Amino acid sequence: MADAGGAVPLLRVGGLKRYFDVSAPLLNRVLERQPRLTLRAVDGVDFAIGRGETFSIVGESGCGKSTVARLIVGLYRPTGGSIAFDGVDMARLRTRRELAQVRRRQQMIFQDPYASLNPRWRVRDIIAEPIRAFRLIDGNAAILERVGELLRHVGLAPADGEKYPHEFSGGQRQRISIARALASKPEFLVCDEPTSALDVSVQAQILNLMKDLQREFKLTYLFISHNLAVVYHISDKVAVMYLGRIAEVAPTRTLFSRPRHPYTRMLLDTIPDLDMTGRQRTPVAGEVPNPINPPSGCSFHPRCPFAADRCRAERPEPIPLADGALVACHGVEEGRLPEDVRPLKAVS
Amino acid sequence: MSAMDHPTVILPRETRPRANQPLLQVENLVVEFPTRRGVLRAIDDVSFHIDPGEVLGVVGESGAGKSLTGASIIGLLEPPGRIAGGRIFLDGSRIDDLPPEKLRRIRGKQIGAIFQDPLTSLNPLYSVGRQLVETITTHLDMNQAEARRRAIDLLAEVGIPAPERRIDHYPHQFSGGMRQRVVIALALCANPRLIIADEPTTALDVSIQAQIIALLKRLCRDHGTAVMLITHDMGVIAETADRVAVMYAGRIAEVGPVRQVIKHALHPYTVGLMGSIPSVGVDRARLAQIDGAMPRLNAIPEGCAFNPRCPKVFDRCRVERPDLIPQGPTAVSCWLYDRKEARRG
Ligand SMILES: Nc1ncnc2c1ncn2[C@@H]1O[C@H](COP(=O)(O)OP(=O)(O)OP(=O)(O)O)[C@@H](O)[C@H]1O
Ligand SMILES: Nc1ncnc2c1ncn2[C@@H]1O[C@H](COP(=O)(O)OP(=O)(O)OP(=O)(O)O)[C@@H](O)[C@H]1O
Numbered sequence: 095m096a097d098a099g100g101a102v103p104l105l106r107v108g109g110l111k112r113y114f115d116v117s118a119p120l121l122n123r124v125l126e127r128q129p130r131l132t133l134r135a136v137d138g139v140d141f142a143i144g145r146g147e148t149f150s151i152v153g154e155s156g157c158g159k160s161t162v163a164r165l166i167v168g169l170y171r172p173t174g175g176s177i178a179f180d181g182v183d184m185a186r187l188r189t190r191r192e193l194a195q196v197r198r199r200q201q202m203i204f205q206d207p208y209a210s211l212n213p214r215w216r217v218r219d220i221i222a223e224p225i226r227a228f229r230l231i232d233g234n235a236a237i238l239e240r241v242g243e244l245l246r247h248v249g250l251a252p253a254d255g256e257k258y259p260h261e262f263s264g265g266q267r268q269r270i271s272i273a274r275a276l277a278s279k280p281e282f283l284v285c286d287e288p289t290s291a292l293d294v295s296v297q298a299q300i301l302n303l304m305k306d307l308q309r310e311f312k313l314t315y316l317f318i319s320h321n322l323a324v325v326y327h328i329s330d331k332v333a334v335m336y337l338g339r340i341a342e343v344a345p346t347r348t349l350f351s352r353p354r355h356p357y358t359r360m361l362l363d364t365i366p367d368l369d370m371t372g373r374q375r376t377p378v379a380g381e382v383p384n385p386i387n388p389p390s391g392c393s394f395h396p397r398c399p400f401a402a403d404r405c406r407a408e409r410p411e412p413i414p415l416a417d418g419a420l421v422a423c424h425g426v427e428e429g430r431l432p433e434d435v436r437p438l439k440a441v442s
Numbered sequence: 443m444s445a446m447d448h449p450t451v452i453l454p455r456e457t458r459p460r461a462n463q464p465l466l467q468v469e470n471l472v473v474e475f476p477t478r479r480g481v482l483r484a485i486d487d488v489s490f491h492i493d494p495g496e497v498l499g500v501v502g503e504s505g506a507g508k509s510l511t512g513a514s515i516i517g518l519l520e521p522p523g524r525i526a527g528g529r530i531f532l533d534g535s536r537i538d539d540l541p542p543e544k545l546r547r548i549r550g551k552q553i554g555a556i557f558q559d560p561l562t563s564l565n566p567l568y569s570v571g572r573q574l575v576e577t578i579t580t581h582l583d584m585n586q587a588e589a590r591r592r593a594i595d596l597l598a599e600v601g602i603p604a605p606e607r608r609i610d611h612y613p614h615q616f617s618g619g620m621r622q623r624v625v626i627a628l629a630l631c632a633n634p635r636l637i638i639a640d641e642p643t644t645a646l647d648v649s650i651q652a653q654i655i656a657l658l659k660r661l662c663r664d665h666g667t668a669v670m671l672i673t674h675d676m677g678v679i680a681e682t683a684d685r686v687a688v689m690y691a692g693r694i695a696e697v698g699p700v701r702q703v704i705k706h707a708l709h710p711y712t713v714g715l716m717g718s719i720p721s722v723g724v725d726r727a728r729l730a731q732i733d734g735a736m737p738r739l740n741a742i743p744e745g746c747a748f749n750p751r752c753p754k755v756f757d758r759c760r761v762e763r764p765d766l767i768p769q770g771p772t773a774v775s776c777w778l779y780d781r782k783e784a785r786r787g
């Protein structure tokens with residue numbers, strides 16, 4: 095695990111939960127006798143991210159990835175559980191000053207570079223906003239200088255600060271979002287599908303930039319994506335989420351070469367075969383169930399080829415394995431699943 | 443005078459000899475948008491063909507002209523966009539200059555369409571059964587009961603469980619992946635010869651994507667339907683297509699057998715594109731990167747449109763625009779493959 099050797103991880107979440115009330119309005123509920131409905135978007139999630147690490151969360155649409163991201167940067171309040179940043183429990187921070195001090199060190203990059211930039215602001219003001227909000231630099235000239243430096247870091251020119259977001263392409267706008275995220279000199283970046291809206295050639299530019307910046311500024315990333323090849327490329331460690339819970343967490347190469355959880359195995363089967371080895375993808379049956387009314391026991395059991403009686407009755411808890419993987423599956427615990435070893439190609 | 447004496451006289455439309463001809467032939471297609479600041483050329487001299495039963499993949503980055511090419515073929519180009527040049531043949535008959543009414547009939551009967559968002563193809567107010575039956579009775583000689591039978595069979599074929607019951611459900615009662623299956627069933631209603639699928643899996647989850655791709659492949663094999671599969675996703679192409687056309691800035695950069703193009707790309711843009719795709723099991727510190735961005739329509743460079751980003755650019759590329767040059771089974775629009783250059787080089 096990231097915190098082996100006793101070092102405090104940069105981020106640790108424990109038993110993290112976020113429920114949403116999705117009931118019909120009160121009047122309808124009374125008139126039509128509808129019950130209250132709770133959607134368990136995140137339902138007890140534990141993980142730790144070590145300093146300088148890239149930790150990724152993968153999973154199908156609606157499994158709760160973005161909700162975890164939003165909880166961590168404080169855009170949502172947890173329904174339960176804890177978030178500790180650099181050893182400090184976020185719930186303990188009472189004063190605005192204390193909170194601001196931690197928030198400066200964490201920033202978020204969103205999927206949609208179009209929606210996340212204010213169209214009426216010049217790029218220089220968008221990037222300067224965190225500098226001003228956290229009062230990091232005094233004086234306009236010094237702020238502008240810093241903005242120019244940030245633009246250069248992300249491969250744009252200082253003169254681009256005078257322009258408006260619509261004058262840039264999608265990839266350039268994502269560079270602007272990254273420059274803004276870097277403005278407060280954070281240590282920790284939460285990146286929610288930062289390249290999903292981009293073309294592959296532009297995605298390559300952004301992923302390369304993110305790796306360069308990580309090295310240069312010793313950044314720690316929480317990276318969210320549904321693209322397994324991107325996750326393989328960028329991550330040190332990967333968590334697979336299913337219906338608000340973590341099915342499996344493991345170091346990247348372990349997860350891709352020795353998937354344990356049946357859902358992880360299924361996800362790996364969906365990776366398109368660009369090598370054209372003639373391997374046929376085995377399409378899996380069934381779709382992600384409704385999180386308002388999740389299946390009993392292990393929520394993956396309706397789609398799982400290894401489901402047994404216990405799986406329908408009892409919810410599996412994460413169990414640590416010898417090679418650093420953490421797997422929540424009765425079948426794995428009972429040792430009744432066949433090994434699934436997938437050779438990775440030679441390091442090139 | 444009988445038609446037999448003067449066959450050319452009674453053929454009012456341009457037709458081609460029938461033996462061994464491609465199902466779809468697009469020749470020198472040009473699509474333009476008139477704007478206040480002049481005419482924008484979005485598709486610039488695009489030619490390709492699709493054989494019966496073949497899957498042609500069309501890839502390229504956003505704005506390359508993939509959807510406009512598909513829309514031109516099915517006659518769904520939205521004004522002010524217009525076909526400003528070239529010809530399109532389906533089964534040897536010219537279809538790009540047909541009156542809208544005739545084209546609409548061909549669209550339902552001979553060409554099926556599947557789009558990224560299944561909701562654009564489905565009417566939320568009607569049950570899926572009603573929409574299927576209506577399409578079937580419009581194009582095939584069947585009564586209501588026969589059409590309903592066929593609709594149920596089609597739903598079963600695309601993998602909708604309990605189709606006898608599901609046929610009376612409304613679109614909102616299906617999940618995204620199921621809706622896309624219904625749209626595929628709708629596109630198959632009249633046994634079309636060609637399906638144009640524009641990003642049919644982009645909005646779907648990876649596990650559902652794999653199901654839809656497997657379905658399309660099977661249908662093609664079983665019915666001999668040809669497919670033009672438009673997508674950003676090289677992985678989908680690798681698994682599904684027989685041949686692939688790579689588009690860049692409104693032109694075809696490279697077209698050829700899928701294996702050839704993916705494993706031995708010739709055009710510098712395709713080479714860059716393939717290198718930029720991360721792949722599971724391949725450890726690389728950095729991905730190959732094509733610097734810069736595809737030009738906007740109002741700023742397409744002189745000569746080869748890729749020249750400002752091309753690592754192999756030379757003088758000729760900046761003045762002369764390359765057309766597709768055959769290279770074995772592939773064709774490439776790049777001066778590197780011109781015989782004159784080979785002799786010179
Ligand atoms: N503000 C909210 N109110 C009610 N339900 C919500 C809210 N935000 C998220 N949800 C629900 O919580 C679940 C998890 O959503 P979340 O956005 O975290 O998923 P995700 O894994 O990021 O999916 P995607 O890959 O589609 O972005 C979904 O069922 C979603 O509909
Ligand atoms: N109504 C319009 N007016 C002006 N330009 C247009 C119009 N519709 C499309 N275009 C332009 O035509 C070009 C090709 O568009 P097209 O939709 O075919 O791209 P695409 O390859 O399908 O891209 P994507 O992958 O984003 O769907 C783009 O540059 C686009 O901006």
Ligand code: SF4
Nearest residue numbers: 392398405423424425
């Ligand atoms: S707990 Fe049971 S149903 Fe769930 S993934 Fe493991 S074997 Fe399958």
Ligand code: SF4
Nearest residue numbers: 746749752759776777
């Ligand atoms: S024609 Fe010239 S600029 Fe264009 S792709 Fe070929 S080498 Fe590059």
Ligand SMILES: [Mg+2]
Nearest residue numbers: 159160161286
């Ligand atoms: Mg999300």
Ligand SMILES: [Mg+2]
Nearest residue numbers: 508509510640
């Ligand atoms: Mg398109």
